[in-house]
Amino acid sequence: MASEPSAKRIAGFAAVATLLFTVLLGRLWQLQVVQGAYYLQLSEENRLRDLRLPAPRGILYDRKGRPLVSNRAAFTVSLLAMELRDPERVLPRLAVLLGIPVETIRDRLAQARSRPFEPVRLLRDAPKNVVAMIEENRLDLPGVLIEVEPVRHYLYGALAAHALGYLGEISADELAARSGYRMGDLIGKSGTERIYDRKLRGHEGRLRVEVDARGRPLGVLSREPSHAGKSLVLTIDLDIQRAAEAALGEQTGAVVVLDPRNGEVLALVSHPAFDPNVFAAGITPERWRQLSGDTGLRLLSRATDATYEPGSVFKVVTAAAALTRGTATRETRVNCNGIFRLGRWVFHDLAAYGTVDFITGVAKSCNVFFWTLGTRTGGDAMAEMARALGLGARTGIDLPSENAGLIPDSAWKRRTQGEPWYPGDNANMAIGQGWMNVTPLQIARMIAAVANGGTLVRPHLVRQVIDPATGTVERVTTGPTGTVGFRPDVLATLREALEAVVVRGTGRAVAIPGLAIAGKTGSAENPRGQPHAWFAAYAPVDQPRIALAVLVEHGRRGGLVAAPIARAVLQAAFGIPAPPEAREGGEEGIR
């Protein structure tokens, strides 16, 4: 029989057992009822994997429906961290095979540490021999995957590179600033690719699969199809773009071709350029530096982002301002003897033309003529006309960046230089020198405004947005940004003068039989070297359909260097075959 003390001890047993069972039950309650929802979510995350179904990026077509940018299938080498065994042995081997530093692989793995079941991309667009070598050594490279992914394909390489733009992996800053993007996404970094990125990229689909503890997929639970990105029909005309690039050749410069009626950009050239295909597979930083730094600003779009002294193309503004203010008329005559006196200062022109009327003054680009006009009209009036023609301000083109340039006036000079506007400043400004800075795009729009009778168009690169799923076409229309308000007599005189430039003036090199062209040359002196060669033109004169600006950096003579490029562009635009003999520009065509 149990003794009295042992009964106490058995009661002690009961107490301890009760305590232990209570602890277990309490813990069970805590885990299942209090924190149950949290653990349920963890168990769902355990078993569910969302695989991304990439959405094909929208195609870019030229205005006639010819593809400029599409996608091609390529191999991507990825690493699945949770299946990686023996990283000390595998990673160095992989680094050698892929030709990337082992530290880069480690960095990428470290970034993806929190999601070990998601493949980490190591090399996009891997060469076929690399893929073959990995396939052969599959057993020695656990966790290494080869996936097929679309890669952006720029069909014509560097053609229109600055207008089209390029892709790159999204940066941390971009990721923070945008919603709906994920680490490792490719995103438009410049050009149309960047501005229209949301339309082009479409929506990624999702395949939800159930996996076991080793990450092996067991079955598809749900499928959310991807939606292909929208395609864009650009305003670019492949023929004109190619002709412009060919004509510019290896010279550093820019060509902008607009439709003066609506601002559509028919060609946008900047040279030197780059091949966006290089970036499409995810560029390495070394390569990028080599491209953007060492080889001289290839990524810079000289057509829109660089500014230049306008030189004599600015005489369009001077002439328009003088006619508008009445400081000159069609009948104004000036003695172009090569010398202009302003107080005790004497300005020397490079050539003398005798007494010229307004039309001839413009046609010959006589500096004395314009010094006279500028002095009569005044800097502020010229600046006002320049702004009315869209200089010194962004054009509003659908590109991620654009330079506003600068049009100075007396207030500006007082503010920034602390000096009043001197009469000499009038003379300088009249021939497009001084502090003035413009972009080739602005000059193209300026000449377009003369061509279309005074409407300041908004240049744009996209005509239509096409949804490949529904086939719906959305037309992109952009209204003008302003009007110049030309008086009819001013416009008529100006146009007549610009036509004379081509017929008998400095721009004869552009002339094409059967096509009436108006334009203005420029040779802009600049502190960095030889003058920049300019040419701005529109055609046909009676019903202009083309307006263009050509700039050749340090090309010296607008009439000799820039005008033939404009001529090639116009031939392409109007389908006129180039005549066998190339016409030489006149000796006068120096400005």
Added chain:
Amino acid sequence: MKRLLRDLDVPLLVITLLLVGYGMILLASATASLGGPWGYIRTRLFHLLVALAALVGVLLVDYRRVAGAWKALYAANLVLLVAVLLVGVTRLGAQRWIALGPFGGFQPSELAKIVLIITLARHLDGRLPPATVAGVVPYLLHMGLPLLLIIRQPDLGTAMVIGAILVGMLFLAGVRLRVLGSLGGLALMGAPFLWSLLHDYQRRRLVVFLDPTVDPLGAGYALTQAKIAVGSGQLWGKGLFAGTQNLLRFIPEQHTDFIFTVVGEELGFVGGMVLLALFALWVWRALHIASTAGDRLGQLIAGGILTMVVFHVFVNVGMTMGLMPITGIPLPFISYGGSSLLGMFVATGLLLNVRMRRRKILF
């Protein structure tokens, strides 16, 4: 014989069979992803048959006579434990099994616990409880020799169970709390030495128990996944055969040591509570048998078995919920494994034996 049968503790037998039945259902679900449950169920039924036979066998012989053979029992136990170390089979990194041909393997440490309960009870019976730490030394030696052999396998879990049995039986024998406290103090002082005896993986388990995030894909994996499984069951569970942690094999050893995760995940708090309630009833019967035992020997045996089962349940269930370190001891009557089931049925048989023979037998 009739009288003996009249004193058979039917509730304990029923509770035991209910536990085994519950375990069988869980086994079916736990092995659904291991190539189908039928092979496991069949083996389990065979184990059950053997275990029931052993239970009946234990019932037939008076526990006093069993304890009387303590020398033979103790010696046989040592022989088996040494045999494991010499010819044992290594599974999962530990040498705990003796191969038995078509019957699989036998784990002597599962029976060693029972033998030590019987022999220690006999050792303590009829002696005054030791009043000093020095007086406890003989009992420490009694348990210590087989304990060392078991640690060698290594089987840290069973070693801990034997330690618990020793403490529980000394307590029941009336050893003063002060002496037990001193023993605890000595054990703590010896802890660094014990730590040095541990294998690397055992140390890792202990570190991970304190902080599972140390190594989420390695040693902490089992603990993390077990907690996710249990917690995600919520109040009612995901349903039998519907636990994703179980079926997709996120839980290692989900049909043996981690079988409680299957209850927790698939049957929820309610299912877990029912299981714990069955164990509580079992313990209640064992307490009743201990308190009504016919003699001190029977009481000590019942107390030892009680301690063993409570410790098993607490450590096993506690480990799946992050309350205890992962030590790999089975959940009595539930975990898949023949030796464990056999040991638990022999223990149950001993309890029934003590209950049945609480009155002096009159021939």
